[in-house]
Amino acid sequence: GAVVSQHPSWVICKSGTSVKIECRSLDFQATTMFWYRQFPKQSLMLMATSNEGSKATYEQGVEKDKFLINHASLTLSTLTVTSAHPEDSSFYICSARDVDGGAGGNEQFFGPGTRLTVL
Amino acid sequence: GENVEQHPSTLSVQEGDSAVIKCTYSDSASNYFPWYKQELGKRPQLIIDIRSNVGEKKDQRIAVTLNKTAKHFSLHITETQPEDSAVYFCAADISGNKLVFGAGTILRVKS
Numbered sequence: 089g090a091v092v093s094q095h096p097s098w099v100i101c102k103s104g105t106s107v108k109i110e111c112r113s114l115d116f117q118a119t120t121m122f123w124y125r126q127f128p129k130q131s132l133m134l135m136a137t138s139n140e141g142s143k144a145t146y147e148q149g150v151e152k153d154k155f156l157i158n159h160a161s162l163t164l165s166t167l168t169v170t171s172a173h174p175e176d177s178s179f180y181i182c183s184a185r186d187v188d189g190g191a192g193g194n195e196q197f198f199g200p201g202t203r204l205t206v207l
Numbered sequence: 208g209e210n211v212e213q214h215p216s217t218l219s220v221q222e223g224d225s226a227v228i229k230c231t232y233s234d235s236a237s238n239y240f241p242w243y244k245q246e247l248g249k250r251p252q253l254i255i256d257i258r259s260n261v262g263e264k265k266d267q268r269i270a271v272t273l274n275k276t277a278k279h280f281s282l283h284i285t286e287t288q289p290e291d292s293a294v295y296f297c298a299a300d301i302s303g304n305k306l307v308f309g310a311g312t313i314l315r316v317k318s
Contacts, residue, residue, distance in 0.1 A: 122305060130310075130311075131296060131308045131311050132296065133308075134306070137305055194241075194258075194300055195253065196241075198250040200249070201248075201250055203248070
């Protein structure tokens with residue numbers, strides 16, 4: 089149980105184009121999903137918290153107009169990187185928390201990540 | 208905001224020896240402290256976690272200790288094996304919601 093998928097697993101795009109990444113909770117409902125970015129040899133940095141049916145909460149320094157987040161259902165959140173540039177190349181990982189609050193409600197289940205390369 | 212510091216950044220041990228990774232946090236309201244193992248290009252895997260009402264938790268070769276007064280927690284891996292080689296991250300929650308991650312520790316187990 090508690091499986092999170094991401095699609096695509098990798099994507100290469102040209103500078104200036106937009107890329108959409110999907111995050112799905114396969115066997116549980118997630119009121120809250122999180123989007124992280126991880127550069128090579130660095131830690132996970134939280135970009136935004138995605139709440140079903142409401143606007144995402146962005147971390148300081150993350151441009152909300154560049155990284156569009158939509159959480160339209162309890163099993164799907166999407167991250168769209170708009171007008172991508174080479175500096176946006178990174179490993180994007182989502183996580184989801186079970187709405188039933190298993191394990192005390194804090195545990196996050198991570199997706200496999202999406203490797204974005206912007207040429 | 209919450210700040211999580213993790214040491215050491217790299218750790219090399221001989222197979223069979225123990226490995227200890229330490230983290231400190233700044234937000235006294237934090238009450239959930241997970242540890243993750245991440246292999247290259249893969250997702251972080253939860254290996255153990257601890258909550259603030261517990262001082263120590265053990266799962267086979269892995270244990271975590273928490274000192275809330277000092278605001279630090281540690282990961283202990285005993286009888287290390289080559290397959291334990293990976294990057295390990297500690298994290299602390301903020302107000303029961305989001306997680307802040309440490310910088311990571313590269314563990315190398317030499318056989």
